Amino acid sequence: MKHDKKQSLTPAQALLKAAHYCAYQERCQKEVRAKLSEWGLWGVDAENVVLQLIEQNYLNEERFARAFAGGKFRTKQWGRNKIKNELRQREISDYCLTKAMLEIDEEDYLKVLEAEALKKLKSTKDKDPRIKKLKVSRYLIAKGFEPDLTWDTLNKLM
Secondary structure (H helix, E strand, C coil), X not given: CCCCCCCCCCHHHHHHHHHHHHHHCCCCHHHHHHHHHHCCCCHHHHHHHHHHHHHCCCCCHHHHHHHHHHHHHHHHCCCHHHHHHHHHHCCCCHHHHHHHHCCCCHHHXXXXXXXXXXXXXXXXXXXXXXXXXXXXXXXXXXXXXXXXXXXXXHHHHC
């Protein structure tokens, strides 16, 4: 059953639905605004819903940023640069970005970088160590690890 016209929600309905949306998983304001516009709520009404969600603590950018950074690091082994870029795309403030980076323990970060480097070194077939090192460094930098840390790690491992 397909509807040609989406029925828009009243602000009260949208608030309830958005509260459930935020309670299910941490969200950022950009995601909530996109969802509200999907539900047919724009402008002042949408901003009022966002404001109420913040006041009721359903929406908290710092909490979102911390959960996002910690989660992406632990589950996907992303580096700090990739995490920061993803958070910037979600329009997260510099303050929250800084707080999010505190979720990543430096010792764990270096262990993950080394483990990812070793894994990629084993799977890279090139015989020439320079080409191998270059391919592995590109991979690690694409995963968001800082170039200087990447090169230091590779120099230590090879």
